Amino acid sequence: GQNIDQPTEMTATEGAIVQINCTYQTSGFNGLFWYQQHAGEAPTFLSYNVLDGLEEKGRFSSFLSRSKGYSYLLLKELQMKDSASYLCAVMDSNYQLIWGAGTKLIIKP
Amino acid sequence: DADVTQTPRNRITKTGKRIMLECSQTKGHDRMYWYRQDPGLGLRLIYYSFDVKDINKGEISDGYSVSRQAQAKFSLSLESAIPNQTALYFCATSRGTTDTGELFFGEGSRLTVL
Numbered sequence: 392g393q394n395i396d397q398p399t400e401m402t403a404t405e406g407a408i409v410q411i412n413c414t415y416q417t418s419g420f421n422g423l424f425w426y427q428q429h430a431g432e433a434p435t436f437l438s439y440n441v442l443d444g445l446e447e448k449g450r451f452s453s454f455l456s457r458s459k460g461y462s463y464l465l466l467k468e469l470q471m472k473d474s475a476s477y478l479c480a481v482m483d484s485n486y487q488l489i490w491g492a493g494t495k496l497i498i499k500p
Numbered sequence: 501d502a503d504v505t506q507t508p509r510n511r512i513t514k515t516g517k518r519i520m521l522e523c524s525q526t527k528g529h530d531r532m533y534w535y536r537q538d539p540g541l542g543l544r545l546i547y548y549s550f551d552v553k554d555i556n557k558g559e560i561s562d563g564y565s566v567s568r569q570a571q572a573k574f575s576l577s578l579e580s581a582i583p584n585q586t587a588l589y590f591c592a593t594s595r596g597t598t599d600t601g602e603l604f605f606g607e608g609s610r611l612t613v614l
Contacts, residue, residue: 433606489542490544
């Protein structure tokens with residue numbers, strides 16, 4: 392079966408750096424997405440990786456290793472507004488998105 | 501105004517009632533989706549539509565039906581609601597390409613079935 396694993400919850404301190412990991416086992420691979428979802432709100436797109444390596448976008452970076460079935464989202468200079476759930480999703484060989492359950496990130500002052 | 505609008509935002513109903521959740525979009529996208537979100541689970545696809553004449557079942561279509569009335573409108577129906585359909589429902593859209601497949605979500609419809 393297809394599976395996306397990510398930690399349920401993480402805690403970090405304002406101003407610090409946090410890495411949220413995502414491992415996947417899917418039928419084929421056509422890209423990996425990270426979305427941010429604040430409590431009670433809709434998910435919003437953060438990043439897309441289809442090739443191995445690091446994609447940097449401001450304070451957020453996303454890394455992909457297709458051979459390891461692994462990705463991480465790196466958040467730098469954490470701000471209180473970064474408190475949210477972070478959803479990892481993989482597009483399989485049929486271009487269907489398989490979603491992880493999300494990682495709830497708690498930022499403490 | 502939101503580009504993807506869902507109505508109602510919140511609904512409480514009783515077992516056996518028929519419920520319709522509506523979604524409209526102003527993004528001009530061809531592709532529309534209905535997902536449900538439950539605590540501790542990933543988003544699960546209920547139905548999707550790549551254009552007005554194209555409707556496809558997703559992972560968990562049993563107990564649901566959809567109608568694509570126009571490019572901009574995609575509604576989800578629960579013919580006879582049951583308590584385990586209590587969830588947060590999201591409508592989403594995407595462009596008709598597969599380069600990134602970025603989804604644009606509505607604000608969600610919280611449904612409670614008693």
